[in-house]
Amino acid sequence: MASSLFWYVREFFRAEWIRKFLFARTAPLVTPPHFRGFPEPTGRTCQHALFCMMACPAPGAIEVVHAGDGWMPKIHKGHCIRCGLCVEACPNGVLKSGRILETMEREGTSLIFSFRIAIDLELCTGCGNCCTACPVNKEADAQMGAGGHSSNDEVIMRVQDGDIVVIHEDKCTGCKTCEASCPNGAIRIARILEGSQEPVPEGVQ
Amino acid sequence: MSLLQRIKNKVRARSIHVAYVDVGSCNGCDIEVLACLAPRYDIEQYGIYVHNNPREADVLLVIGAYTPGWEEKLAMVWEKIPSPKAAIAIGNCPISGCLFNRRETFIDPPVRKHIPIAAEVPGCPPRPTEILQAILSVRDSVFFNWEAEHP
Numbered sequence: 001m002a003s004s005l006f007w008y009v010r011e012f013f014r015a016e017w018i019r020k021f022l023f024a025r026t027a028p029l030v031t032p033p034h035f036r037g038f039p040e041p042t043g044r045t046c047q048h049a050l051f052c053m054m055a056c057p058a059p060g061a062i063e064v065v066h067a068g069d070g071w072m073p074k075i076h077k078g079h080c081i082r083c084g085l086c087v088e089a090c091p092n093g094v095l096k097s098g099r100i101l102e103t104m105e106r107e108g109t110s111l112i113f114s115f116r117i118a119i120d121l122e123l124c125t126g127c128g129n130c131c132t133a134c135p136v137n138k139e140a141d142a143q144m145g146a147g148g149h150s151s152n153d154e155v156i157m158r159v160q161d162g163d164i165v166v167i168h169e170d171k172c173t174g175c176k177t178c179e180a181s182c183p184n185g186a187i188r189i190a191r192i193l194e195g196s197q198e199p200v201p202e203g204v205q
Numbered sequence: 206m207s208l209l210q211r212i213k214n215k216v217r218a219r220s221i222h223v224a225y226v227d228v229g230s231c232n233g234c235d236i237e238v239l240a241c242l243a244p245r246y247d248i249e250q251y252g253i254y255v256h257n258n259p260r261e262a263d264v265l266l267v268i269g270a271y272t273p274g275w276e277e278k279l280a281m282v283w284e285k286i287p288s289p290k291a292a293i294a295i296g297n298c299p300i301s302g303c304l305f306n307r308r309e310t311f312i313d314p315p316v317r318k319h320i321p322i323a324a325e326v327p328g329c330p331p332r333p334t335e336i337l338q339a340i341l342s343v344r345d346s347v348f349f350n351w352e353a354e355h356p
């Protein structure tokens with residue numbers, strides 16, 4: 001009994017144990033660098049392609065703002081969900097996050113954008129606000145008047161006989177200016193993002 | 206600093222009791238708070254204990270985008286916590302409504318409109334390390350010397 005007590009106490013009061021009991025700490029609070037954080041600038045010049053804003057799924061997470069002479073994407077913490085789509089979408093590699101850029105390069109992946117314009121004709125009054133607001137229309141037909149009428153066939157959409165007609169859906173750049181200008185919320189832009197991957201060359205894994 | 210205050214500071218730094226309340230989240234952030242309790246992050250080694258009883262709590266973790274069902278109820282939970290106390294917003298939802306903040310949704314963020322928030326942890330969801338860091342920073346800034354600063 002006495003000897004077992006002795007052994008017990010000796011085991012229990014080992015210096016190693018006492019040190020661990022008092023000072024033990026599991027893994028420190030660090031985030032490994034390969035974790036996806038909030039996107040950060042790589043230092044490349046932003047060309048104002050706005051692909052990041054189109055790809056971003058979180059409302060209000062990213063804005064491309066004036067920075068010095070040029071442009072720069074600005075990430076809003078509290079809105080950004082760290083999905084990394086803006087990093088993948090940027091054609092100029094302006095943003096980085098975790099090892100997304102390295103993975104894209106290694107695997108040969110990229111994102112392809114297209115847009116669908118959906119107009120609810122029940123809600124649409126044919127006012128033409130969207131046609132005049134659209135920056136692509138402005139480029140195609142600078143003469144387009146307030147009613148959204150146009151004789152130019154190059155515009156994305158125009159008002160014909162009081163109804164809105166979409167002619168060139170493929171030209172839409174997904175800026176959603178029209179959505180903001182519609183008084184009835186009749187126009188919606190759907191963004192379609194396709195991931196593509198180059199075929200892996202023969203012999204490589 | 207009085208001896209009593211010193212003892213209180215010492216004890217409080219190792220005994221923070223946390224309650225968490227989900228005011229309409231997708232459960233992502235709840236899972237990350239849960240991960241803080243698991244052995245990998247082991248929240249108790251920092252002297253933080255999870256009780257889920259506001260009357261015992263020092264820190265309230267608010268998760269979610271504030272759905273209509275929580276009007277008045279969240280303030281009630283907050284008032285039940287004895288001072289000193291602090292509320293921390295976990296995730297994007299209580300800060301901005303995150304992905305749910307769109308047209309025709311019923312949420313009412315930010316939560317800081319409804320109760321005072323001491324710290325916000327952005328992320329969808331934030332990492333357990335970030336949640337732990339926020340609790341530890343609130344501990345140091347809110348609870349240290351509380352009696353001396355609120356006579």
Ligand code: SF4
Nearest residue numbers: 056080081083084086
């Ligand atoms: S990481 Fe995702 S959520 Fe954040 S800004 Fe980029 S695209 Fe938006």
Ligand code: SF4
Nearest residue numbers: 134172173175176178
């Ligand atoms: S989203 Fe922009 S580019 Fe596309 S139709 Fe609307 S205004 Fe024009």
Ligand code: SF4
Nearest residue numbers: 230233296297298329
């Ligand atoms: S911040 Fe993201 S993960 Fe957390 S509750 Fe909101 S949607 Fe879910």
